[in-house]
Amino acid sequence: MLFLLILLLSLVAQFFLPWWSLALVCFAVAFWKARYGGQAFLAGFGAIGLTWLGAALFWHVVTDGLLSHRVAAMLTVNSPWILLVVTVVIGGVVGGLSSLSGYLVRRLWA
Amino acid sequence: MKWIKAILAVSLTLLVIYGLNRTYGVVPALGPFLSPYEGFWRSGADDHFESEELALDGLKAPVQVRFDSLRVPHIFAQNDHDLYYAQGYLTAKDRLWQMEFMTHAAAGRLSEIIGDRTLEMDRYQRRIGMVTAAKKSLAKMQADPQSRAVMEAYTAGVNAYIGQLSPHEYPFEYKLLHYKPEPWTTLKIALLLKMLAYDMTGYSDDLRMTNNLRKYGPEITQDLFPDYPFHEEPIVPLGSKPDFTPLPVPPTPADFMAAAASHTLERQKPENLGSNNWAVTGAKTANGYPLLASDPHLNLSLPSIWHVVQLHAPGINTYGVIIPGAPGVGIGFNERIAWGMTNVGADVLDWYQIKFKDEKRQQYWHDNQWKPVRRVVEKINVKGGKTILDTVLYTHHGPVAYLPHEKAFRAGSTPIGHALRWIAHDPQNELRTLILVNRAADYGQFRNALTTWAAPAFNFVYADSQNIAIVSNGQFPLKWPDQGKFLLDGSNPAHDWQGWIPMEQVPQVFNPKRGFVSSANQTPVSPQDYPYYLGASFAGYERSARINQRLSAMTQATPDSFRLMQTDNYSFVPQNVLPTMLKLVNQDSLSATQKKAYLLLASWDYRFNPDKIAPSLFENWWQTLARAIWSDDFPPETYKAPARDRLVQMIQQVPRSRWYDDVNTPQKETLPMLVNATFKEVADSLGVGGEQWLWGNARDSYIRHMAQLPGFEHQLFTGGSANSINALNGSHGPSWRMVVQMGPQIQAWGVYPGGQSGNPASRFYDNLLNDWQVGKLHPLLFLRSANDRKEQTNVVWVMNGKK
Incomplete structure (x- = not known):
């Protein structure tokens, strides 16, 4: 539930708002729905990671990886797949941390 | 406990977001850069390129844009305003980042987007007065109503494009460097023209030549640096006498030798900077009409230096290339004429030694009186919020770009600096030339258009269906012989530039x-x-x-003859020196490897083909030998070594010369000793040969991203050399190859290393690179009207004004 809500709402937010809007979504949804810290972190990490994985993979495929190859070389990771993993992890960490924060802040009143 | 945990988690989250949302030097802001919703992942995808209708603010009538298979826009407008508006819009669509980056570089503003690393570059641009020069030029261009209207329409078009972009649509480089495009201005157009002048004329050897003069005296300097070379084939055929009454040339003042200076040395003139253009009359061609070719050589980069466009409106139908950010067509053709440019390379940048009254540097000595120094404070904003103030001192000559090195002067001595006198500081309306050349129908109109082209001076080649011509056109100072070959005396009015060569008296050849x-x-x-x-x-x-x-021998020429010429890899350099060099090699003393190298060279046909080893051997040997001869007498850090031409003459004609001796060794070196030693050194480094010694690999030529981004370069495997017609040298080479066949139906071919798009995720970013490497040309689709050959353009945009 938590996972799905974050997934859907963050997707909508990211289409229209700057990237960090995902943190607000995670925070708010976890504040509202999360029941455990671990669950909050994992749901945030997984949902954001998945939205980033899906979109990055989509663009990578439709552009034949032309740019992802170059950027991978520029950042000296040399493979667009490593770049993809880095992307997912960075998105996931921000999602996980902000969800966890939402949960922990809510708990102050519990 | 709860509180601590919550505070910790929230602060950690905020810290991570903040950390990911900012750049660290060259490291991009990873959050927005990697986010696939706004970052680089999303920069691509221009495959869904379809016909559409656009509503744009400010258009007066509908404009039709037809894109061909190379995605070149063919713009059909109903008036000039809409034509240039659409050109601005479409150029920005393809090259927004590049346009802005070039103008930032010209204006000394790179630090705003890159940071400390470019501060010295920016300071240099400010010191040489680029912005001041561009502002003066802009005022001159705006005084002409037509030029003003063109610039304003183009600017409005660029801004219409910028205005509709949302951040996720910003070109890749904005995402990487984490900044936003700013509005385009007419000043940026002027800055681009100044940048062109800087690229073509912004160098000098004056300080190094003065160092030579101080070290060796006038006689030796004149002998090694003659005013006219040993081998030469001037543009104006020998023996053509001028048909005008010349102005009196100012008298040559008494000898002057500038004081020793130890400031940062100037940007040196590269010996091989250049381009080609030529045209033949109908008598030499298969179809009886003139043929014209042009291939400007520039520092190759991606996005491509040039943007290709066709402009059609009442009174104009022209096709060609232009530097993105400037309106019109630079090199190209219209329904009646074709034209191309090469750099003249005349001496239009001089340094004047300035004597300041005292350490306050408020006055300088000129014409027997103290004159006031004007101070301009330049503000350089650096990424991260810092602002650097730099005061530039202006004399009537120009800005004092170089202040003396502090250590060179004892306290209390009169301070000296060098003021820059440069043609780019004299405003002229170069834009008017482009506007009128694009519309010119005959030679008279073409010549008239050139009268406002001051800098950089170009050899303009011209052809129409009957005539060919070439004009070394630009504003040239009226100088006494050798004026500005060395540093000049800024206090002596006889050293000032004292007028101009009349525009109608520039070197020219007609039929x-x-x-x-x-x-x-x-x-x-x-x-x-x-x-x-x-x-x-x-x-x-x-x-x-x-x-x-090749042109002398040519009969029945076709466009393909010109294409083959443009990719000719033959060089006269080995033809002139290699036989002499080989003769001096003592064959008996060679090892087996050396012998092999010797045979490779002895059987070489002087073509710098990519799949041969001999060119790599020769180039290496020749450079090593030249260094062995000159670098002891003229260390390159502070002196200028004599030109290649002078060295060839010496090797051919002077077997014994003091210059062969290495002054740093006790024994006396001779030419044969140097030739043998350098040959063995180079041949041994070749070892057993192999792939890496093929000229195409050994030459180490790359085409790089304009901002030198690692990972974005391509290695070029192709022939040619600095002194072949196919003049690829390092990353410098033919940036646009064009062949135009004149006649009732003008036809043209062209190619450039890159593509129309500036987006590194697009197939049109470098789609022409391979064709360029192998020497293929594409037919250029020159449409007569909006309805001509509709089958050849698959995408059509209709732009309508917003009501």
């Missing part, structure tokens, strides 16, 4: 008897055939000699 015109940056005209001094250091004669050799 010459030999049936062709050509230029390859060589001396425009022999001093015996021309009353004015233009400079003493032009590109070597080798490329022009090869062009003229």
Whole structure:
């Protein structure tokens, strides 16, 4: 539930708002729905990671990886797949941390 | 406990977001950069390129844009305003980042987007007065109503494009460097023209030449650095006498030798900077009409230096290339004429030694009086919020770009600096030239258009269906012979520039008897055939000699003959020196490997083909030998070594010369000793040969991203050399190859290393690179009207004004 809500709402937010809007979504949804810290972190990490994985993979495929190859070389990771993993992890960490924060802040009143 | 946990988690989250949302030097802001919703992942995808209708604010009538298979826009407008508006819009669509980056570089504003690393570059741009020069030029251009209207329409078009972009649509480089495009301005157009002048004329050897003069005296300096080379084939055929009454040339003042200076040395003139262009009359061609070719050589980069466009409106139908950010067509053709440019390379940048009254530097000595120094404070904003203030001192000559090195002067001595006198500081309306050339129908109109082209001076080649011509056109100072070959005396009015060569008296050739015109940056005209001094250091004669050799022999020429010429890898340099060098090699003393190298060279046909080893051997040997001869006498850090032409002459004609001796060793070196030693050194480094020694690999030529982004470069495997017609040298080479066949139906072919798009995720970013490497040309689709050959354009945009 938590996972799905974050997934859907963050997707909508990211289409229209700057990237960090995902943190607000995670925070708010976890504040509202999360029941455990671990669950909050994992749901945030997984949902954001998945939205980033899906979109990055989509663009990578439709552009034949032309740019992802170059950027991978520029950042000296040399493979667009490593770049993809880095992307997912960075998105996931921000999602996980902000969800966890939402949960922990809510708990102050519990 | 709860509180601590919550505070910790929230602060950690905020810290991570903050950390990911900012750049660290060259490291991008990873959050927005990697986010696939706004970052680089999303920069691509221009495959869904379809016909559409656009509503744009400010258009007066509908504009039709037809895109061909190379995605070149063919713009059909109903008035000039809409034509240039659409060009601005479409150029921005393809090249927004590049346009803005070039103008930031010109204006000394790179630090705003890159940071400390570019501060010195920015300071240099400010010191040489680029912005001041651009502002003066802009005022001049805006005084002409037509130029003003063109600039304003183009600017409005660029801004219409920028205005509709949302951040996720910003070009890739904005995402990487984490900044936003700013509104385009007419000043940026002027800055681009100044940047062009800087690229072509912004160098000098004056300080190094003065160092030579101080070390060796006038006689030796004159002998090693003659005003006219040993080998030369000037643009104006020898013996053509001028048909005008020349102005009196200012008298040569008494000798002057500038004081020793130890400031940062100037940007040196590269010996091989250049381009080619030529045209032949109908008598030499298969279809009886003139043919014209042009291939400007520039530092190759991606996005491509050029943007290709066709402009059609009442009174104009022109096709060609232009630097993104400037309106009109630079090199190209219209329904009646074709034209192309090469750099002249005349000496239009001089340094004046300035004597300040005291350490306050508020006055300087000129014409026997103290004159006031004007101070301009330049503000350089650096990424991260810092602002650097730099005060530039202006004399009537120009800005004092170099202040003396502090250590060179004892306390209390009169301070000295060098003021820059540069043609780019004299405003002229170069834009008017482009506007009028694009519309010119005959030679008279073409010449008239050139009268406002001051800098950079170009050899403009011209052809229409009956005539060919070439004009070394630009604003040239009226100099006494050798004026500005060395540092000049800023206090003596006789050293000032004292007027101009009249525009109608610049070197020119119209329908010459030999049936062709050509230029390859060589001396425009022999001093015996021309009353004015233009400079003493032009590109070597080798490329022009090869062009003229082939054109002289040519009959029944077709566009393909010109294509083959443009990719000719032959060089006169080895032809002139290699036999002499090989003769001096003592064959008995060679090892087996060395012998192999010797045979490779002895059987070489002097073509710099990519799949051969001999060119790599020769180039290496020749450079090593030249260094062995000159670097002891003229260390390159502070002195200028004599030109290649002078060295060739010496090797051919002077077997014993003091210059062969290495002054740093006790024994006396001779030419044969140097030739043998350098040959063995180079041959041994070759070892057993192999792939890496093939010329195409060994030459180490790359085409790089304009901002030198690692990972974005391509290695080029192709032939040619600095002194071949196919003049690829390092990353410098033919940036646009064009061949135009004149006649009732003008036809043209072209190619450039890159593509129309500036987006590194697009297939049109470098789709022409391979064709360019192998020497293929594409037919250029020149449409007569909006309905001509509709099957050849698959995407059509209709732009309508917003009501």
